[in-house]
Amino acid sequence: MNTIIDYKNVCFSYGEQQILFDICLKIQKGESVAIVGHNGAGKTTLIKLLIGVMSPSSGVVNSIKYAQTSKLSFMPEHNALYNHLTGIESMNYYAGLKKADKSSIMGILNLVNIDFAANKKISDYSKGMKQRLMLAQALLSKPEILILDEPYSGLDPNSRRLFSQIFKQLQDQGKSVIFSSHTLDGLKDVASNVIFIDKGRVALSGNINTIMQDLNLDSKIEIKLLANTNIDLIINPIKSLVSSHTIDNNRVTLFYKEKHNIKLLKSITSHPQVIDIDITKANVNNIYHHIYNK
Amino acid sequence: MTHTIFTIGLRELKNSIGNHYLLGMTFLLAMLASALVMLGDTPFGSASASPLSMQITSLSSLSIFFIPLMALFMSYDAIVGEYEQGSLLLILSYPVKRYQFILGKFFSNWLSLSIAIIFGYGSIFSLLFLNEENINIELINAYLTLIGTSILLGGVFIAIAYLISTLVNKRSMAIIYCIAVWLFFIIFFDMLLLIILVNESVYLISADTLNNLLLLNPVDIFRIVSIGEQGNNLLPLQAIANISTISSFASIVALLTWISLPLGLSIYLFKKKVL
Numbered sequence: 001m002n003t004i005i006d007y008k009n010v011c012f013s014y015g016e017q018q019i020l021f022d023i024c025l026k027i028q029k030g031e032s033v034a035i036v037g038h039n040g041a042g043k044t045t046l047i048k049l050l051i052g053v054m055s056p057s058s059g060v061v062n063s064i065k066y067a068q069t070s071k072l073s074f075m076p077e078h079n080a081l082y083n084h085l086t087g088i089e090s091m092n093y094y095a096g097l098k099k100a101d102k103s104s105i106m107g108i109l110n111l112v113n114i115d116f117a118a119n120k121k122i123s124d125y126s127k128g129m130k131q132r133l134m135l136a137q138a139l140l141s142k143p144e145i146l147i148l149d150e151p152y153s154g155l156d157p158n159s160r161r162l163f164s165q166i167f168k169q170l171q172d173q174g175k176s177v178i179f180s181s182h183t184l185d186g187l188k189d190v191a192s193n194v195i196f197i198d199k200g201r202v203a204l205s206g207n208i209n210t211i212m213q214d215l216n217l218d219s220k221i222e223i224k225l226l227a228n229t230n231i232d233l234i235i236n237p238i239k240s241l242v243s244s245h246t247i248d249n250n251r252v253t254l255f256y257k258e259k260h261n262i263k264l265l266k267s268i269t270s271h272p273q274v275i276d277i278d279i280t281k282a283n284v285n286n287i288y289h290h291i292y293n294k
Numbered sequence: 295m296t297h298t299i300f301t302i303g304l305r306e307l308k309n310s311i312g313n314h315y316l317l318g319m320t321f322l323l324a325m326l327a328s329a330l331v332m333l334g335d336t337p338f339g340s341a342s343a344s345p346l347s348m349q350i351t352s353l354s355s356l357s358i359f360f361i362p363l364m365a366l367f368m369s370y371d372a373i374v375g376e377y378e379q380g381s382l383l384l385i386l387s388y389p390v391k392r393y394q395f396i397l398g399k400f401f402s403n404w405l406s407l408s409i410a411i412i413f414g415y416g417s418i419f420s421l422l423f424l425n426e427e428n429i430n431i432e433l434i435n436a437y438l439t440l441i442g443t444s445i446l447l448g449g450v451f452i453a454i455a456y457l458i459s460t461l462v463n464k465r466s467m468a469i470i471y472c473i474a475v476w477l478f479f480i481i482f483f484d485m486l487l488l489i490i491l492v493n494e495s496v497y498l499i500s501a502d503t504l505n506n507l508l509l510l511n512p513v514d515i516f517r518i519v520s521i522g523e524q525g526n527n528l529l530p531l532q533a534i535a536n537i538s539t540i541s542s543f544a545s546i547v548a549l550l551t552w553i554s555l556p557l558g559l560s561i562y563l564f565k566k567k568v569l
Contacts, residue, residue, distance in 0.1 A: 054569060080383065082309065084313055097389070134384075
């Protein structure tokens with residue numbers, strides 16, 4: 001695999017204020033990477049460096065010269081479209097700046113499901129339509145790298161699914177998709193790798209599955225019991241299998257390692273007092289909580 | 295390079311047309327010019343100049359007040375507006391150099407204002423020339439000079455607005471600075487100049503000093519070319535313009551410098567600006 005972005009100890013300061021500290025990251029061609037962090041963690045600043053509108057204050061950048069070329073496309077978080085233009089006029093404008101093939105415009109509008117409104121003024125578009133048009137402009141000129149700032153923010157479920165499908169298609173074509181997100185819903189479906197940013201530093205990065213294995217995070221079982229059940233009767237036989245537990249009236253929550261899944265379930269389901277079980281496997285949200293709430 | 299500047303400029307021009315700014319400016323200039331022309335029909339004093347010549351002088355005064363204002367208002371958010379909206383970040387992620395972005399927008403704004411001046415004043419001048427019996431080459435020259443220098447004056451204040459728009463990070467600040475610039479160049483600078491001249495007597499200030507002082511204000515340079523050429527001393531500031539020994543050619547070069555300096559500075563600062 002080719003490394004397209006290689007940052008070593010990259011820092012960025014705005015005046016006296018340092019925003020990014022010793023950022024080290026390596027992104028390979030065809031990878032899909034999520035940059036995750038709280039609001040204000042430094043995600044957007046990192047994205048500004050990646051798209052080339054700002055330069056690092058210090059550090060080493062060994063990347064293919066892609067920024068500010070037609071090989072890289074960017075989709076900003078907020079609506080950056082000109083409201084007085086129609087969808088098609090807007091696409092023509094962006095295609096002109098990128099010297100992209102204008103004959104592909106209707107196909108792209110169709111892909112993001114906005115072709116029906118191509119001749120409408122953007123001022124008449126809904127928020128979701130504007131976001132789809134912003135993705136459309138990013139798809140012009142068939143970029144090798146797509147960088148998106150909070151692409152899922154404010155999207156309805158259908159548009160969300162559409163965006164994920166497009167990102168997967170791009171990955172299948174060997175394109176790199178880098179996006180920032182402050183939420184983790186469905187992240188694993190579209191990103192193979194993740195970079196957690198906390199207070200301007202990379203808190204954790206790598207393949208999502210590998211990180212989850214390495215962290216060996218707890219899964220969770222929530223059990224609902226009949227009223228007046230002796231809870232010790234349920235917990236004592238499995239005490240050695242669980243990391244911790246909480247009790248709230250007739251509800252018990254058990255935290256455990258994935259490997260004890262079957263044994264735990266066998267024991268729990270053997271009790272007639274158990275009336276409901278809800279299992280939540282360790283997921284990306286657990287990594288998030290592990291990093292930001294520790 | 296020119297393709298990118300042209301693409302950005304064309305989009306900006308569409309914006310001026312789409313939000314009726316261009317039409318509004320043209321209409322406003324035509325209406326104000328018409329009002330002045332109608333007032334100009336009323337005889338006043340014992341001025342020896344022809345009515346058309348005096349109307350051109352009146353229209354020059356109109357240009358001094360309104361063209362800088364229009365230029366500042368149409369351009370104050372050229373950079374800061376796109377910054378606040380988020381479109382600046384998107385455009386600069388494209389293969390667009392920062393100077394191309396500024397030049398594309400600047401030339402488009404200047405073209406819009408020029409179109410408004412040409413059509414706004416042009417419509418009134420057509421009527422005036424139809425009614426004037428003694429049309430001579432001097433009057434046509436004065437008319438063309440007024441249009442040309444008004445366009446240059448507009449360019450100066452658009453360039454100043456671009457400089458302000460590059461320096462600030464909020465639209466509200468840009469508009470405050472633009473109003474301050476307008477008040478300084480249109481009112482305060484000349485008031486100060488008049489106070490100096492009245493108190494010290496014009497003859498105590500050398501011609502060179504006066505010339506240099508006038509060159510510090512693009513509005514006074516405009517006066518030297520457009521009103522000065524009319525030779526009417528109806529207003530005190532016209533008299534100053536006539537005392538000046540700056541040639542029309544030098545004045546035009548000075549106006550072009552007044553465009554280039556703030557524009558060049560805004561390009562330089564924009565290149566350094568952290569977004």
